[in-house]
Amino acid sequence: MKRGRIFHNGAIHEVTPADAGRVRLPDGRLLFEADCHWLPPVQVGTVFALGLNYADHARELAFQAPEAPLVFLKGPNTVVGHRARTRRPADATYMHYECELAVVIGQTCKHVAKADALGVVAGYSVANDYAIRDYLENYYRPNLRVKNRDGCTPLGPWLVDAVDVPDPMALKLTTRINGRTTQEGTTADMVFDIATLIAYLSSFMTLNPGDVILTGTPEGLADTRPGDVVETEIEGIGCLVNHIVDDARYFQP
Template identity: 75%
Template sequence: MKHGRIAFQGAIHAVTQAADGRVFLADGRLPGENEVEWLAPIEAGTVFALGLNYADHAKELAFKAPDAPLVFLKGTNGIVGHRAFTPRPQDATYMHYECELAVVIGEQGYRVPKERAYDIVRGYTVANDYAIRDYLENWYRPNLRVKNRDGCTPLGPWLVDRADVPDPMNLTLTTRVNGTVTQQGTTADMIFDIPTLIAYLSSFMTLYPGDVILTGTPEGLADVKAGDVVETEIEGIGTLVNTIVQAKE
């Protein structure tokens, strides 16, 4: 099942996707996708982001692939929903999208072995983890201005139940900018797969329901400008649409 969160007629609703693709409210109403304000499908807890978790992306950036997961944290200030607007800083010369499979934790876990890692997963959604490459201080420690800007981490539209994604390590990722495909890859090319990431993170800290792991992006980055419409799609999960706007300051 696909779960979402929307604002509609002055209230916030937990919704599911109807068979015809429309939004299904608990009271039976079926507004169209364009009639609602989309929120992120979950209220996120701790957000973990993976750097250089695809070998082709590391090569694209002329970096050596890491020997251990390269993880940093993101603030929830960056999270917005489907069809939201993301500001491009006025001084940015290179701002790029990152289509990523987001893993949502559903049960508390500490020192979870890899063979049980999926047991604590609630489901999956699509993330677009924008980066302003101008601000990068060094490859192993992305600073706050690169990855923690307001509105720079769209998430959604739907959270898909774990049971409905039988093989999350074999999904196609695609990004389109203004309708043109600019990025394509597969989760099969992750350096550290989902069980490895869950086992690694839970080896030294407790994971809680609502925590999110952004698992990295394949090669195929391109600069995006104000007015660009960016679609990040993951097979079986959904298509997340986002529009770039020019920041006022």
């Protein structure tokens, strides 16, 4: 099942996909997707982000693939919904997208065996974890200014139940800027697969429902500029749309 969250008529609603570009509210009403104010599909807890978790992306940056997961944390201020605006600061010279499979934890757990790890997953979503290269000091541990800016991580539009994703390690990832394909990859190329990541994280800390693991991005990064419409799509999960804006547009009421 796919389900998302929107703000409509003064309240938060869970919606499901309908036909002709529309979504369905629980009472049966239909709304056009483009007219909705989208929220992240889950109430986000702790966000874990992986660095250099695709071998081709590591090579793209002239790095060796890591020998252990490279994980950093992101604050809740970073996460926005489908069709939201993301700011490109005036001083940025290179700001790129990162199409990532988002893994949403569904139960409180610790010391999860790798063989059991997929059993604690509630579902999957699409994330776009933007980074500004100008601010980057260390690829292995991106600093706060790179990865914890307000609204820098769109998430959605859907949470797809884990049971409806038979093999999350065989999904195609695609990014388009203004309709032009700029990135293609597959989750099969992750250095550390989803089960390994869950086992690793839960070996030293408790995972809770709503925690999100951003599993990294493949090669094919490109600069984004104000006015660009960026689509990050993952096979069977959904297509996340995001709008890049400049300072003036971002700070408009």
